[in-house]
Amino acid sequence: ICAVFDEWNRVFLASQMGQDRPPSVINNFFGVLAQKGLLRLEDHSIDRFFRACTARAFQKTGENPTGPDGKPMSEADPASGWKPGQPNWQPVDAMARMVYVLMRYIDQQPVQVLSRALMCIVRCLYKDATEDGGAKFQPRPYFRLLWCILQEITVPDRHFEVYVFASLQCFANAFFLLNPNRVPAFVYQWLELISHRWLAPRLLQAKHNRGWALYQRLLVNLFAFLEPLLRNGQLQEPVRTLYSGTLRLMLMLLHDFPEFLCDYHASFCDALPLNCVQVRNVVLSAFPRAMKLPDPFLPNLKLETLPESKMIPRLLHPYWHVLLHSRLLQPLDRLLREPVHENVGSVIARLSLPKAEALQRGTKYAAPLVSALVLFCGAIHSGRDREKEKTLKQKVPSQNAIGLFSVLLEALDMEGKYTLLSAVANNLRFPNANTHYYSTLFLRAFENARDETTKEQMTRVLLERLIVHRPHPWGLLITFIELIRDGRYKFWESAFVTIAPEIEKLFGSVASTCLDNSATQARGSGSSGSSAETREQQRAASSSTSQQPASGSSSNAPGAPTSASGGQTSAQSSQQQSASTAQAQAGQGQATQGLSGGAVEVEGSGQPAAGGGGGVEGGARSSPSPGSANGSSGAGVAGSS
Secondary structure: OHHHHHHHHHHHHHHHOOOOOOHHHHHHHHHHHHHOOOOOOOOOHHHHHHHHHHHHHHHHOOOOOEOOOOOEOOOOOOOOOOOOOOOOOHHHHHHHHHHHHHHHHOOOOHHHHHHHHHHHHHHHHHHHHHHHHHOOOOHHHHHHHHHHHHHHHOOOOOOOHHHHHHHHHHHHHHHHHOOOOOOHHHHHHHHHHHOOOOOHHHHHOOHHHOOHHHHHHHHHHHHHHHHHHHHOOOOOHHHHHHHHHHHHHHHHHHHHOHHHHHHOHHHHHHHOOOOOHHHHHHHHOOOOOOOOOOOOOOOOOOHHHOHHHHOOOOOOOOHHHHHHHOOOHHHHHHHHHOOOHHHHHHHHHHHEOOHHHHHHHOOOEOHHHHHHHHHHHHHHHHOOOHHHHOOOOOOOOHHHHHHHHHHHHHHOOHHHHHHHHHHHHOOOOOOOHHHHHHHHHHHHHHHHOOOHHHHHHHHHHHHHHHOOOOOOOHHHHHHHHHHHHOHHHOHHHOHHHHOOHHHHHHHHHHHHHHHOHHHHHHHHHHOOOOOHHHHHHHHHHHHHHHHOOOOOOOOOOOOOOOOOOOOOOHHHHOOOOOHHHHHHHHHHHHHHHHHHOOOOEEOOOOEEOOOOOOOOOOOOOOOOEOOEOOOOOOOOOOOOO
16 A cells, blocks of 8 residues: 555656646556455445555655655755755645545545545544654644645535535534544644634535534534633633634634524533633624614613514524433422522522532533523523423413522522623623513612622623623623613612722723713712712723723733733822722723723733734624724634644
């Protein structure tokens, strides 16, 4: 087989140098292989053939390139394009062309030929990456081989067009087997391949959305790999690079395929850690192309008056099966029929993780289970799953779901409340029936909360998603604006708003950015116990912050607001202030910077997510944020790893 591959390498090199061989020569070449029984699909002979050819191709990458006559090519030969110290990619390219030509030669089963070739490559890659701890693993030849095969099958060809989607399915399955959780050493090359313009757009543009589930599975694998790395917030340079590439990929999807993010938003949010705010905002900011978002800063805008608020969005999430698998449905049924504290203990027990898993994951609660519970309550309210509701013992009134939320909010501890509130905030998206329901639920819970701690946590969940750079979900903005604008919620009378001058200035700055002067006036008339001197300091700080570019110490935690280059915060204007006051005012400046616009930044890096490629144009396809009716600027996936 090695001799056969060497002969094919000479044929390929001759065609590359303009010495085209007639098709009869290539047909005779593969005809001889078929006669020798090397290409049989039935007894896996072709698998052995592909494994031997792959090994031979990678072996020859360390050798000097040869010409069509088999003699080594010198460095001075311009046809070689090779320099000492560089890998010889000719055999790898020849291997990729061989796979494509075999697909054309065995015309009855081209997709099966590709599937066999990819599975052989996957097995070889996995073996090399895991053998001896992967100390000698070289990912570049495998990346080059997969990249070249992907290029070959996506070249426009009217005779082969009918097999393109099935071929891309084979690649999606191969990349699923090579996901970073199984082969961490291949993660950078893997991310480049799944985000390439030859794969991602073709899968997502397939008829009847046939490729969406395949690509969603790849993204969930990526988020699952990043989750433990992002959870603690301390990003090393390799993780920062990987996170930057992920953010660029999500911006490309937001710009080009927003409906894909809309339908799968719940599964993506379940896979992300709670502190990964900006990627979550990108997912939740997606809205259908045919929709034009209303300006959330209109003074008389009410969500219930919009015709879109009666539209039930499509949701591709198996929340019902999640509840069944976790045996949470029956306790939830009892709590829904009688939302009282006596029935809440069994539900909370199901939502809690085992002690060993909780210590490993750093959290006591299963966030996907909490998310499924929240989606289930929304489905009951909207009547999305009438058939599934018949499995419950009796029909559940929609208002009982609101009672269930209130009971859970009172019974859960601090961490449980934050997880539950975050799951609700994950559904504050573009105008639709779910956004209307969850926004009303959130505001009513704030109004009926019996203690200041719960109100403070609810404010934190909203505010931490607004002080990062754009984009910001439309539903999140409309909920926060309604909270601080409507006097019946008594937001400005809450104790945590005026607990410290720095915190008061932070909220004043955010309010002035969201509502211009009206929020400041409402705050002045509604707040009690704040002196005229404090209000004057707030106005001065807000004016200073809005006139200067904000800057602050950037955090390594995903979702922490990153600083803009240049400019000073109000905290830096005086060297006599204490360190705590300086940090709080720096946070105030960052909040103004995040809410008032600016380019999307890679979290924790201080660098804008901009770069080459066919990605996001400035001001396109993003939900509005304060100070700008259009969206974020950004970029698509940058060049090769």
